[in-house]
Amino acid sequence: MLKNLSIIIPARNEENNLARIIPLIVKKYHQHILEIIVVDDNSTDGTYLSAWELKKQYKKIKIVRRIRNPGVGLAIKEGIKNLSPKSEYVLFMDCDFLANVPDIANFIKKIDGFDGVTGSRFMTRGSLKNYPFIKLIANRSFHFLSQLIIGIPHSDLTNNFKLYRKNLVDKLYPILRSPNFAINAELGYYPVIAGASIGQIPVSWKERTRLMGLSKFKIFRVGPSYFLVFLRLIGMRLQPARIRTIAAHPKSDSFPPKR
Secondary structure, three states, X not given: OOOOEEEEEEEOOOHHHHHHHHHHHHHHHOOOEEEEEEEEEOOOOOHHHHHHHHHHHOOOEEEEEEOOOOOHHXXXXXXXXXXXXXXXXXXXXXOOOHHHOOHHHHHHHHOOOOOEEEEEOOOOOOOEEOOOHHHHHHHHHHHHHHHHHHOOOOOOOOOOOEEEEHHHHHHHHXXXXXXXXXXXXXXXXXXXXXXXXXEEEXXXXXXXXXXXXXXXXXXXXXXXXXXXXXXXXXXXXXOHHHHHHHHOOOOOOOOOOOO
16 A cells, blocks of 8 residues: 655645645545645735644644745745655645545556656546636647657646655756746656656546635746746757756666666
C-alpha cells in the first residue's frame, strides 16, 4: 500500500474551498497520508485562520504562510521546500478540485511502475465542464506545438494534478523557475523531456461556481511565462545533457530516478 504521501495545496483566498476539500481528502485517504501542506499564498481573506482551524482537527496538516509576493509557482516551490524527510510520494492539486478527490485513488493505483502520473483533462470526451474557450485554445496550442516541435505526445501536462515520487520532485526543484501558473508546465514537461517515466489517468474539470470564488488564472498575464517555458523545453531537447546537469540534486547521482 502506498504510504508517506505528501499533498501540496497552494491556497490564495481559498477559505471556503479549503474548509471543504481537506475533510474529503482525509476521510478517504488518511491511511496513505503523511502530511497535507497548505501554502497560504498571501491571502487577504480567512484562508490562514481556516487552515489553523482544520489543523486542530487534522494533525497531519502543515501550514506554510507566505506574506509577500504572491504567486502559485512560488507557493508550490515553498511547499516542496517544506516536505518531510519521510515523504515518499508528492501529490500536487488545487483547492478547488473538490470533484476530483475520487481521482486520487486512480493516481495511487497507477503510480506503481512509474516515476510520476499526471491527470489529463483531455483523454476522454465530456471531461470538461464550462472550460473557458480562450484557455482551451491556449492549452491545446501549447500541447500541439510541444508535440510537433519537441516530440512530447502527452495529452495534458499543464494540469496541477500530479502524483510524483519524492525523489523525482527533489530533482525537479532546482530547475523550477516560474513564479506563476507556468510552473505547472515545468512540473509536467521537464520530467518527460529528461526521460522520466510519466503515466496519465483521465480526470474531469469543472469551472468554479460562485461559491468557490474567482479563478486566479489569467491567460494574458501568464502567457509570456508559458512561452519562456516552451523556449526552455526546446533548449533542453537540443542539449539533452543540460537538464541532467541542472537537475542533479546534491543527494542524487542520476536523473531520472532509478526504479
